[in-house]
Amino acid sequence: MTSIDVHQLTKAYGTTRAVDRLSFRVRPGSVTGFLGPNGAGKSTTMRLVLGLDRPTGGTATIGGRPYAQLAEPLRTVGALLDAQAAHGSRTPRSHLSVLAASNGIAASRVEAVLEETGLADVGARRIKTFSLGMRQRLGIAAALLGDPAVVMLDEPSNGLDPEGIIWIRELMKRLAREGRTVLVSSHRMNETASFADHLVVLGRGRLLADLPMREFLDSRSRPRVHLRTTEQARLRSALATRGLTAAQAEDGRWVIDGVTAEAIGTLAADEGIPLLELADERATLEQAYLDLTSDDTPFAASTTSTRQEARP
Amino acid sequence: MTPTAVLHSEWIKIRSVRSLYGSLVAVLATTLAVTVLALGTVGREQAERAGAEPVFDAFYALNFGQIAAIAFGAAAVSSEFLGGALRISLAAVPRRSLFHAAKMTAIGGSALVVGLVTSFTAFLVGQLFLGEHAIGLGHPGALRAAVGGGIYLALMALFAAGLTALLRSAVAVLSLLIPFLLIVPFVFADIATAVARYLPDRAGQLVLHQNPEGSLGPWSGLAVTAAWAAAALLAGWWAVRRRDA
Numbered sequence: 001m002t003s004i005d006v007h008q009l010t011k012a013y014g015t016t017r018a019v020d021r022l023s024f025r026v027r028p029g030s031v032t033g034f035l036g037p038n039g040a041g042k043s044t045t046m047r048l049v050l051g052l053d054r055p056t057g058g059t060a061t062i063g064g065r066p067y068a069q070l071a072e073p074l075r076t077v078g079a080l081l082d083a084q085a086a087h088g089s090r091t092p093r094s095h096l097s098v099l100a101a102s103n104g105i106a107a108s109r110v111e112a113v114l115e116e117t118g119l120a121d122v123g124a125r126r127i128k129t130f131s132l133g134m135r136q137r138l139g140i141a142a143a144l145l146g147d148p149a150v151v152m153l154d155e156p157s158n159g160l161d162p163e164g165i166i167w168i169r170e171l172m173k174r175l176a177r178e179g180r181t182v183l184v185s186s187h188r189m190n191e192t193a194s195f196a197d198h199l200v201v202l203g204r205g206r207l208l209a210d211l212p213m214r215e216f217l218d219s220r221s222r223p224r225v226h227l228r229t230t231e232q233a234r235l236r237s238a239l240a241t242r243g244l245t246a247a248q249a250e251d252g253r254w255v256i257d258g259v260t261a262e263a264i265g266t267l268a269a270d271e272g273i274p275l276l277e278l279a280d281e282r283a284t285l286e287q288a289y290l291d292l293t294s295d296d297t298p299f300a301a302s303t304t305s306t307r308q309e310a311r312p
Numbered sequence: 313m314t315p316t317a318v319l320h321s322e323w324i325k326i327r328s329v330r331s332l333y334g335s336l337v338a339v340l341a342t343t344l345a346v347t348v349l350a351l352g353t354v355g356r357e358q359a360e361r362a363g364a365e366p367v368f369d370a371f372y373a374l375n376f377g378q379i380a381a382i383a384f385g386a387a388a389v390s391s392e393f394l395g396g397a398l399r400i401s402l403a404a405v406p407r408r409s410l411f412h413a414a415k416m417t418a419i420g421g422s423a424l425v426v427g428l429v430t431s432f433t434a435f436l437v438g439q440l441f442l443g444e445h446a447i448g449l450g451h452p453g454a455l456r457a458a459v460g461g462g463i464y465l466a467l468m469a470l471f472a473a474g475l476t477a478l479l480r481s482a483v484a485v486l487s488l489l490i491p492f493l494l495i496v497p498f499v500f501a502d503i504a505t506a507v508a509r510y511l512p513d514r515a516g517q518l519v520l521h522q523n524p525e526g527s528l529g530p531w532s533g534l535a536v537t538a539a540w541a542a543a544a545l546l547a548g549w550w551a552v553r554r555r556d557a
Contacts, residue, residue: 047556047557050399050402050406052399052402052403052556052557053557067406068406068407072313073404073406074403074404077403081399081400081403084396085396085397085399085400086400087391087394087397089329089331090328091328094328095328098321098324098404099321099400101320101321102318102320102404102405103313103404104317
């Protein structure tokens with residue numbers, strides 16, 4: 001099994017540390033979401049893992065070996081860094097053939113990945129005529145070309161239409177089910193929540209969190225319930241005897257902080273108060289993420305702007 | 313990963329970009345067009361002059377073909393510096409010395425083939441316009457000049473390619489080299505002959521003369537051009553190895 005191991009990785013530009021003593025491991029068999037504000041060091045980390053940039057300190061290895069020592073690296077690691085990078089004058093077929101030739105990958109794989117990414121019909125068109133979404137699909141085709149055990153995608157859903165976004169989500173889940181190691185950076189929280197099993201969160205080049213998605217959400221959720229009832233006055237006094245207050249939301253529901261649905265359900269049953277609806281509120285990934293990174297957003301003028309930026 | 317595989321991949325890169333193989337075709341097309349224009353109009357007059365150099369005059373048009381060769385060398389490397397193309401290339405071939413060597417071999421090899429075809433074709437076609445003044449490849453120095461002219465074009469392409477790997481921009485290299493090549497012959501040739509002889513184009517073009525004058529011979533002149541190209545390739549190699557992609 002091939003994991004990505006980053007150990008004390010540091011990249012300094014002058015006095016700024018883009019990546020600062022970063023250590024984490026990306027394991028096979030699950031999709032790891034790579035999150036962080038702009039400038040947190042996600043793309044730099046990916047370039048360091050691929051040996052494209054020289055680290056100031058620390059190591060990054062794939063299955064225990066530095067990337068540059070892999071004999072035919074595209075057969076082990078497939079990466080999409082920048083969909084705009086393919087030469088516009090080439091066709092997708094020749095772009096992929098260049099990559100296949102150097103890594104001893106059979107020409108039949110070129111056709112296979114064009115088919116898989118829905119580009120088979122435009123394989124002979126020049127890349128410069130492509131939309132961003134089509135370039136993104138080509139970048140993903142290039143990443144899958146060598147049937148790699150490790151897949152690294154930087155913002156793969158950029159420019160994809162809703163259908164494409166569903167496609168990439170299902171693709172990433174499938175790759176993980178097949179036992180591959182999948183690392184995906186993204187700014188879109190709702191989307192990341194829909195495919196990631198594990199999260200690595202960066203802020204200012206440092207590791208802020210490295211844990212399963214479920215745990216991350218739980219650790220960032222404060223207990224809170226929503227409910228509806230027909231006996232508002234009785235419930236309010238029952239809550240008051242336990243020191244709880246309910247606020248009424250715009251949609252007519254009540255919101256109670258500091259309790260779980262379990263506690264309120266038991267209370268209502270004891271008092272014989274009918275409840276029409278009762279649910280724990282869970283933090284969304286967006287809330288949990290903003291909560292975590294609010295101190296580590298280098299380019300945010302205020303919290304408000306951060307929120308807008310992070311929305312899909 | 314074998315050198316052959318990487319070389320194959322670099323060859324596909326050249327073949328699959330129209331402007332790149334276009335500039336290779338332009339080496340031949342430009343040289344032939346200028347040969348026909350020059351020798352077809354003033355060729356005989358020139359040949360009848362006292363002190364005419366039939367061998368050197370036959371390759372006059374290489375002066376123009378070399379611009380296309382330089383453009384080819386520069387563009388073949390600079391296409392790696394558009395957007396993040398170099399990252400894709402180095403992710404596929406992380407051994408940077410191998411990457412650089414294969415790229416330069418593909419550029420030099422294709423420029424050499426095109427250069428030799430160009431220089432022989434230009435010689436043979438040009439002579440068709442000269443009537444009784446025409447010479448053959450058997451003329452003293454003619455065959456050497458035709459072979460040397462082809463090698464010269466390849467060396468100029470490599471010189472530009474190496475500089476582009478160092479400076480990361482075809483525009484910078486072309487705006488440095490082309491004025492140099494166009495202006496030096498007119499300005500420098502008379503005033504600083506001793507120094508000018510060792511410039512890459514002056515030295516290399518000695519091979520086109522039947523009897524080159526001065527301290528450098530035909531092949532040692534070409535060797536000076538080769539040294540310029542080698543220096544540019546080494547500088548490019550240093551840059552490719554050292555810099556972040």
